[in-house]
Amino acid sequence: MNSDNHSSELDVKLENIWASYNSFEPILQNCSLKINKGSSYVLMGPSGIGKTTLLKVLNGLISPSKGNLEVFSQLINNPKDLVSLRNRIGYIPQNLGLINNLGVLENVLLGALSSTNLLRSLSGKFRDEDLIEAKESLKLVGLEDKVNRRCYALSGGEKQRVAIARALVQKPKLLLADELVAELDYVTSREIMSLLHDVRKRLGLTTIMVHHDIDIAKNFGDKIGLLKHGMIHAEMDSNEIDVDIIKNMISSDNV
Amino acid sequence: MFKMNPKHNLFFSIFLVFLLISSINTNFDLMRLFSGSSNLFLFFEEITNPDLNLLRVAISSMFETLQIAFLGTFIGILFSIPFGLVASRNLFTKRVSLPGRSFLSIIRTIPSLLWAVFFVIIVGLGPFAGVLATAVYSLGFMSKLHYESIESIDPEPYESISAIGASKIQLMRFVVLPQAAPNLLSQILYMFEYNVRASTILGFAGAGGIGFYIMGYLQILAYSKVMTFLLVVLITVLLIDFISMKIRDHYIVPMLKSS
Numbered sequence: 001m002n003s004d005n006h007s008s009e010l011d012v013k014l015e016n017i018w019a020s021y022n023s024f025e026p027i028l029q030n031c032s033l034k035i036n037k038g039s040s041y042v043l044m045g046p047s048g049i050g051k052t053t054l055l056k057v058l059n060g061l062i063s064p065s066k067g068n069l070e071v072f073s074q075l076i077n078n079p080k081d082l083v084s085l086r087n088r089i090g091y092i093p094q095n096l097g098l099i100n101n102l103g104v105l106e107n108v109l110l111g112a113l114s115s116t117n118l119l120r121s122l123s124g125k126f127r128d129e130d131l132i133e134a135k136e137s138l139k140l141v142g143l144e145d146k147v148n149r150r151c152y153a154l155s156g157g158e159k160q161r162v163a164i165a166r167a168l169v170q171k172p173k174l175l176l177a178d179e180l181v182a183e184l185d186y187v188t189s190r191e192i193m194s195l196l197h198d199v200r201k202r203l204g205l206t207t208i209m210v211h212h213d214i215d216i217a218k219n220f221g222d223k224i225g226l227l228k229h230g231m232i233h234a235e236m237d238s239n240e241i242d243v244d245i246i247k248n249m250i251s252s253d254n255v
Numbered sequence: 256m257f258k259m260n261p262k263h264n265l266f267f268s269i270f271l272v273f274l275l276i277s278s279i280n281t282n283f284d285l286m287r288l289f290s291g292s293s294n295l296f297l298f299f300e301e302i303t304n305p306d307l308n309l310l311r312v313a314i315s316s317m318f319e320t321l322q323i324a325f326l327g328t329f330i331g332i333l334f335s336i337p338f339g340l341v342a343s344r345n346l347f348t349k350r351v352s353l354p355g356r357s358f359l360s361i362i363r364t365i366p367s368l369l370w371a372v373f374f375v376i377i378v379g380l381g382p383f384a385g386v387l388a389t390a391v392y393s394l395g396f397m398s399k400l401h402y403e404s405i406e407s408i409d410p411e412p413y414e415s416i417s418a419i420g421a422s423k424i425q426l427m428r429f430v431v432l433p434q435a436a437p438n439l440l441s442q443i444l445y446m447f448e449y450n451v452r453a454s455t456i457l458g459f460a461g462a463g464g465i466g467f468y469i470m471g472y473l474q475i476l477a478y479s480k481v482m483t484f485l486l487v488v489l490i491t492v493l494l495i496d497f498i499s500m501k502i503r504d505h506y507i508v509p510m511l512k513s514s
Contacts, residue, residue: 089420091419092415095411098412101433101510102433106429110419110429113416113425113429114422118424118425121428122428167419
């Protein structure tokens with residue numbers, strides 16, 4: 001399966017990207033990657049290899065030092081170009097980025113900030129449709145009875161559901177999720193992943209996820225990319241992957 | 256074991272010289288302290304007999320002092336939070352935060368009593384000058400505490416919410432302030448306690464409150480009358496400290512623990 005001829009349907013295109021946290025040691029080195037619209041791409045690789053860096057390049061938290069970046073077929077020349085696209089890019093970081101002092105509903109509504117009029121949002125008044133959307137998203141992730149709970153009182157799995165609900169309220173075209181279900185038990189992680197899968201299908205959402213669990217990658221990704229030496233070392237369709245090969249490649253002694 | 260570094264010896268000598276000079280220039284004299292303590296008995300007799308006829312005046316002037324502290328602290332908060340945000344280096348570049356910080360430290364160099372003198376010149380004698388002095392002093396002091404706690408918040412939520420398109424003002428409103436809130440509240444409460452104590456002497460400069468009476472009776476050496484006022488100050492300060500301790504324990508400490 002080769003999809004090079006579908007360049008018009010790409011949501012993300014990286015060409016020879018170099019990027020780093022500090023200028024001393026580049027984490028991404030000559031990294032190239034194409035992701036089709038509406039597809040689910042899973043990034044795998046040992047820790048510290050640059051998976052998070054790659055996600056942060058895509059929403060402008062890290063600006064690449066070299067290379068070409070296209071998001072939604074728009075060439076990103078400087079980080080400001082990405083800032084204007086951010087309202088269409090959902091982001092669930094590894095630590096979820098929830099505000100513990102705020103309630104569940106308020107945290108979910110933060111997803112609507114970018115589409116809310118500034119003065120309105122500062123007074124804390126969100127649009128009715130956002131409120132309805134937020135409550136529906138919470139229902140969808142199974143937290144309808146914890147709407148008014150403060151976030152610090154939630155379990156790990158519940159917090160991840162809140163983060164997903166926040167991403168849904170944002171109505172992004174592209175969702176970046178960093179080790180979303182890494183800390184959850186087998187059943188809950190599958191529940192949350194299939195929830196995300198349904199939403200993705202329904203909204204035609206493109207997702208780029210970092211996972212360590214090969215089983216999850218296989219079941220919920222269309223394509224899997226292995227990051228190694230700062231670039232996509234190998235790429236395969238999820239229905240034709242060989243679990244043993246991946247295991248070998250991502251085990252850290254192979255870095 | 257005790258090898259003295261020659262550099263340390265130098266510092267130690269300078270330290271000793273300063274001690275000596277300061278003692279001479281301040282007329283430090285323990286003999287005088289002891290020989291003069293007989294005067295204390297006279298004083299003691301007066302202050303153990305507070306003039307209770309003045310109790311009503313003392314209470315009502317203390318109430319004025321409380322109101323000066325309350326209103327002054329409130330107006331201080333209105334400005335200290337925006338200033339605290341602007342002076343935070345994790346939110347603004349040096350070009351913005353540094354002038355903010357410099358302004359605040361200039362304000363802090365002036366003690367509240369001097370601010371009181373300043374505002375008495377502008378608005379005349381009375382509690383209004385006291386309110387303004389308290390507000391300005393609180394602004395300088397609280398903003399520093401504010402930006403220190405704002406700078407110590409977890410940067411992750413800020414980064415994540417900015418990555419999904421929230422603007423800077425929205426981030427301050429929904430990410431920074433909620434995260435810093437427990438600390439800010441604790442600082443505000445502390446500032447109010449401090450201001451209740453500090454504004455008891457604002458009357459020395461004519462800026463209203465109980466200090467006016469304390470000053471007046473001190474000048475005519477009416478210690479038993481002074482004592483009535485000091486007792487009221489003591490009881491009020493203890494009461495305010497007790498109440499704010501309760502508020503802290505019940506509302507702020509749980510928030511601090513959870514964040």
